[in-house]
Amino acid sequence: MSTPTRAVVVGGGLAGVTSALELADAGLKVTLLEGRPRLGGLAFSFKRGDLTVDNGQHVYLRCCTAYRWFLDRIDGAALAPLQDRLDVPVLDVAHPAGPRLGRLRRTALPVPLHLVGSLARYPHLSPAERACVGRAALALRKLDPADPALDGLDFATWLARYGQSDRTVEALWDLVGIATLNATADQSSLGLAAMVFKTGLLSEPGAADIGWAKVPLGDLHHTLARKALDAAGVDVRLRSRVTALSRGTGTGWRVDTEDDRLTAGTVVLAVPQREAHGLLPHGALADPDKLLDIGTAPILNVHVVYDRKVLRRPFFAALGTPVQWVFDRTDASGLTDGGQYLALSQSAAQDDIDEPVPVLRAKYLPELERLLPAARGAKVRDFFVTRERTATFAPTPGVGRLRPGPRTDAPGLYLAGAWTATGWPATMESAVRSGVGAAHAALAALGRHRENPLQEAA
Known part of the structure; x- marks a missing residue:
């Protein structure tokens, strides 16, 4: 098959998976390269003993039409349902009259x-x-x-x-x-x-209206995504880290990995901004150093396994406490012995992201007891944290002028990732939108018309 109809997607997060699916569905021969042993980027699962743990609690909204399309595309919508109607319990434990529960409905x-x-x-x-x-x-x-x-x-x-x-x-x-x-x-x-x-x-x-996965994220973003990629004919190569990207002969590109070299007419870089900066060839962007000016922000997730049920809601938000959002992950994790597994999602966690686990335990367990009276007599079976130090790009004033679109100044080379100019903050929605945008920019350059699924979803 000729080089112009070959495409390489670098990165197996949501942006890369989306780009690969759209390019393959348009008839291109696609290879997806991912340095990790899994797909899913920063929305993944791992094993801890008998538990299957998400690295962090990820939710989406009904207005996230791109991510909803992605779930449909990988046949996973039923595993991440939406609320019938927005309903957010908000518990304030610092109210002068005592803890008060409110709701945003x-x-x-x-x-x-x-x-x-x-x-x-x-x-x-x-x-x-x-x-x-x-x-x-x-x-x-x-x-x-x-x-x-x-x-x-x-x-x-x-x-x-x-x-x-x-x-x-x-x-x-x-x-x-x-x-x-x-x-x-x-x-x-x-x-x-x-x-x-x-x-x-x-x-x-x-x-x-809020939706979240009722199964481990890996079931969606790795297992079902891999199944969809395989069905679309995408050559998925895990543990394949890209080391260099350069112009080949004619209009093609050379993509070097640690143990192979590929050639393609189209390349989509669907990696974090600093990694993209390191791979971009000279002249691909007028000012590539702008990518280095896009800051990052951390998210900390605190995981607590109790010996009994202490929360009777699927989730709640909190005020008057360092705790932000608490989710019940018992069923999704596979815990079946009568205990309960709670995940605390702590965004903008600059103050806590590097604190040792004992410090975080001393900080958050008493706060959970303030919020949940039933936790005061419960035994903590396990306490651990997951840290994403560069979980998202920082949405600081002025960041919009730093975010590039999908097209570069190098023909055949495109950018994708939640950090690119999607108009959205760094969410799963932004990642999918960027993947679709990069794929359709590439298809337009090749003269291939394909309906944009996001227009259909909207």
């Missing part, structure tokens, strides 16, 4: 009325603060997240301009924003924050 009413009832009863804000939230939400609806001017501003300054108190930011805007942006409002680009809140909360009534 939607109705079937049109936007923005779908959240009015829930906000009116939200006990973690005063009536005056709730009224201010409504005014800010109406102003937010008028913003254009794609406006370059918004990229240079921080979200906290904008919120203060619309009368949002520190408590309102903590109990509402950061409650959502830290989990989706991996940054506090003062460290978040207004453009990205506007995108998250407009799309998730102010576009359609059901846009923010």
